[in-house]
Amino acid sequence: MKKRQGKRHSPEQIIRKLREAETMLAAGKTIGQVCQVLEVSEQTFHRWRNQYGGMKAEEAKRLKELENENKRLKKLLAEAELDKAILKEAMEGNY
Numbered sequence: 001m002k003k004r005q006g007k008r009h010s011p012e013q014i015i016r017k018l019r020e021a022e023t024m025l026a027a028g029k030t031i032g033q034v035c036q037v038l039e040v041s042e043q044t045f046h047r048w049r050n051q052y053g054g055m056k057a058e059e060a061k062r063l064k065e066l067e068n069e070n071k072r073l074k075k076l077l078a079e080a081e082l083d084k085a086i087l088k089e090a091m092e093g094n095y
Helices: 011-026 031-038 042-052 057-092
Strands: none
Touching (some): 011 031, 011 057
C-alpha cells in the first residue's frame, strides 16, 4: 500500500486557511469540522497554527525563504567539510 502524499501549501495559502479557520471557530464550529472544510488533518492544522499563527502572509513567505536558504547553506557546509576531510586523508597518505 502506498503512502498518500499530501498537498503542499504555500505560506500564503496556509495563512489564508488559518484565517478561514479562525472565522469558522468563532462561528461555533469544532476543530474537526474546520479541518474537514479546509481538507487538512487536525495534526496539520495544529502544526500550522503553531508555526504560522499570528503571522502575515509576507512574514510567512520570508520565513520559508530563510528556511530554504538555511537548508542550502547547511548542505554547502557539509560538502565543504567532506572535501576537507578527503584532502586531509590524502595529505596523510591514508587513501
